[in-house]
Amino acid sequence: MADQQRKLDLVQNIADVKAAMATVPHHEKARLVAVSKYKPAEDLMHVYETGQRHFGENYVQELVDKSAKLPSDIQWHFIGHLQSNKCKVVAAIPNLFAVETIDSIKKADTLNKACVSCERKGTLNVFVQVNTSREDVKSGVLPENCTQVCQHIQDKCPQLKLNGLMTIGMFGRDPSETNPDFECLVDCKKKTEQEMPGLDLELSMGMSGDYLQALQAGSTNVRVGTTIFGARPKKEDR
Numbered sequence: 144m145a146d147q148q149r150k151l152d153l154v155q156n157i158a159d160v161k162a163a164m165a166t167v168p169h170h171e172k173a174r175l176v177a178v179s180k181y182k183p184a185e186d187l188m189h190v191y192e193t194g195q196r197h198f199g200e201n202y203v204q205e206l207v208d209k210s211a212k213l214p215s216d217i218q219w220h221f222i223g224h225l226q227s228n229k230c231k232v233v234a235a236i237p238n239l240f241a242v243e244t245i246d247s248i249k250k251a252d253t254l255n256k257a258c259v260s261c262e263r264k265g266t267l268n269v270f271v272q273v274n275t276s277r278e279d280v281k282s283g284v285l286p287e288n289c290t291q292v293c294q295h296i297q298d299k300c301p302q303l304k305l306n307g308l309m310t311i312g313m314f315g316r317d318p319s320e321t322n323p324d325f326e327c328l329v330d331c332k333k334k335t336e337q338e339m340p341g342l343d344l345e346l347s348m349g350m351s352g353d354y355l356q357a358l359q360a361g362s363t364n365v366r367v368g369t370t371i372f373g374a375r376p377k378k379e380d381r
């Protein structure tokens with residue numbers, strides 16, 4: 144009955160995360176994305192059965208496989224690094240809710256074209272990923288280029304719907320202090336909305352270690368993996 148225990152654990156974990164989110168004022172506007180990379184489909188089903196519909200995946204093949212066999216009313220978020228040559232398979236997933244990792248004008252154009260060539264119905268939500276910590280190892284546009292990329296998506300990518308901004312941020316920041324990555328993303332939103340009247344950008348920020356703090360800073364989309372599903376296998380064991 145290991146599976147029964149696993150189910151109970153997952154149900155408890157997601158309830159705990161939701162209860163914690165509910166303690167933050169204005170939390171009702173925020174969306175919880177259950178980040179399920181490296182986790183088996185059975186785990187996702189247990190969480191799905193609690194009513195959770197938004198799931199996040201990092202790897203294209205894993206997303207393709209899971210989306211084919213799991214319920215079609217799941218709303219998938221692609222949150223990994225998107226290679227240009229993978230845009231078509233990603234855009235072809237009918238119940239893909241959003242690509243959160245647009246990191247250049249070129250990537251936006253490629254994904255826009257991919258939506259046309261796979262005859263995707265309706266527009267595809269996208270988030271512009273901002274490298275708020277300016278780390279070389281992180282993808283994303285630099286904060287000062289954020290508005291330009293947003294403007295391009297709005298003007299030149301009719302198959303994409305500019306839904307918001309996303310950041311991963313630096314790991315290991317002190318959670319008791321204000322988080323400069325969150326502040327930077329809020330600032331990018333403010334500046335971009337000033338330049339592009341009528342926009343109301345979402346903010347995708349906050350992970351297991353800091354999702355409550357992110358909500359307090361104005362996040363509307365938190366991406367929580369470990370706190371729901373437990374630790375992921377170490378690289379050498381995958």
Ligand SMILES: *Cc1c(COP(=O)(O)O)cnc(C)c1O
Nearest residue numbers: 178222350351352366367368369
């Ligand atoms: C893996 C991942 C998460 C979830 O991280 P946890 O710390 O396990 O909650 C969130 N966002 C992105 C982009 C990720 O790659």
